[in-house]
Amino acid sequence: MNSSAGAFLQTNPFALLTLSNACAHQTIVASRDIVDHQGTKLWARDLQVTPALHQRLIQRRLQQPLETSLRVEDGVTTETLVHELTRLIDGDDPLTNLFRPCATALLSGVKTLPLHPVVQLLLTAAQQITPASYQHALRATALAGALAWHAKAPTAFLQRAMLVGLLHDIGEMYVNPAYLQAGRQLDLGEYRQLAAHPHVGAMLLAQMTDYPPEIARAVCEHHERLDGTGYPFQLLGASLSPLGQLMSVAELVLGIVDQRPHAAARASFALKFVPGEFSGLWAGPVTHWADTEPSTEPDAAQAGAAIAQLGTLDGGLQRMQAKAESVADSLDGAAQRVAQRAAHRLRRLRIAWNAMGLWSLPESAIEPQERFDIALAMSELRYRIGTIGRDCLWPETDQTVQADARLVPLWLTLASAGKSK
Structure with a gap:
């Protein structure tokens, strides 16, 4: 230790x-x-x-x-994990078709996972008191290993990936459980505490266990993004380790698959929506999984409404980006950093929008799968626009920036353009 x-x-x-x-x-x-x-x-x-x-x-x-x-003295053991992983693979989990081809490798891998006494204590407590968190860790173990196996990573890397999957959210035990409730709207202070959980988990592993440093590092990176829009440290590109890049893909997929129908298609779309946000190496198995699933049929009303808004939203994105850049140019200090983050996120969203290449097509030329993608894109864009303020403000420790009047024009533009119909 x-x-x-x-x-x-x-x-x-x-x-x-x-x-x-x-x-x-x-x-x-x-x-x-x-x-x-x-x-x-x-x-x-x-x-x-x-x-x-x-x-x-x-x-x-x-x-x-x-x-x-x-x-x-009678808690989670390697044998426990083997038994529960077997049940997961043989069950009806939405990710089963990703797990089953590599079941032998996953079960062999889980048998090698070293359970440090501190980790065994915390996993056992989670199993008893927060079973949903424990099941999430178990699924992340399987998914991280499956992504490594499908990408033909070495066995030693697969085993480390499974260990990171098991431990990635261990820092959540140190967060107010109310902040972890699905659907809860967090204020800025609450979100700041939630966003610290990867760092807390990494510190715990580094300070209290003898796991290799790369394990703690990957735990810290599991919400980071290659384009610098993740948390807790907004790391960019090669600053993220291969294990961290894999785990960020796994975490996104797990956050999507239980929410709505067409889980594979939604997860695959989210991973490729903003080019350069996730590693193609680790996203590839998810794309292949989606291609083997039954084709998706868009909701006609939802798709029609999304197509009707294409041109309007494209103009809104342009206005938001221009406003964020002009506000950033006029400021300094914390307020400038906030506006620069907003401009960066909006540039990334415009890249995603333009990469789709669909917004200028006549409705008659849009194929059914493209209609499904457009509906997903509209939903994703509106969500991301709605979280820009939070995502850009929370890293600042000087909380006075939240009330800085010089940022008001940016917030007003985001609110009006983001709600445009």
Whole structure:
């Protein structure tokens, strides 16, 4: 374990509550005396954890991180993962057709996954208290391995990819669970905390485990994008590791497949919508999967409405980009950085729009599959336009920029153009 685990000496209230609740289902004991920074013993070595520990540790600063001071005696093991991955592959998951061709490789890979005691503790707590998060981790393990296998990556890389998939969201345990609820609208401060979870997970792995540095790095990168529009650090191009690039594809796919019909087509479209946003190497297996699925038929009313708005939205994108660039040129400091981020995102959206090559065609010349793509593109564009303000503001620690009047013309243009019909 890395000796510099200072960031975790103050017990996180959300992780502490999860671990405390887990002790009602699993046998968790102290692996050493739990002592606060003043030398007061709060819990004795080998004593089984009970909910009373929660009250003793609230707002306490410890001599050693709590996570490294507990062990679980009957929790998640490699055998557990093998059993559950087998059920996943043999079940009716939307991703089954990606998993089954490489089932042997996936099951062999999961048997090699090293479960550090800290990771075993946190996975066990998630399995008992936040089962949806645990299942997400299991599916990410399988998907990351499947993408590596379909791309003919070496076995050692496939095994590392599966480990990153298992661990990628481990930092979410340190986030207010209310912020993780599907469909919840987060304010800027809440989103800033949520967006930190990849960094938190990477710090935990770097400071508390002996996993190779590339594992923590990839965990930190799983929401990054090659064009610099991801988070938490807006990394660009070659700054992202191969494992991080793979995991960003896997995370996007997992976020799409359970939401709507035509999961394969939607995931494939999202990965290629903005050229250069995701690695083609890791997106390729998803595209192939989509090509082997039954063809999609667009909703006639939705497709017709989208086609009618093509020219209008193209003009709106041009106005938004021009406004963002002019506002950025007139500012400095934090406000300028915000406007520059907005201009960059809008340039990327215009590249995506132009790459489709459909907005100038007469409706009679548009094929059924193109109608489906247009409807998806309109939905994707409106979503992304609606999140530009949030995505450009949250990285700034000076919160006064949120109320900077000089940015108002940009926000007004985004609001009006984004809602144009």
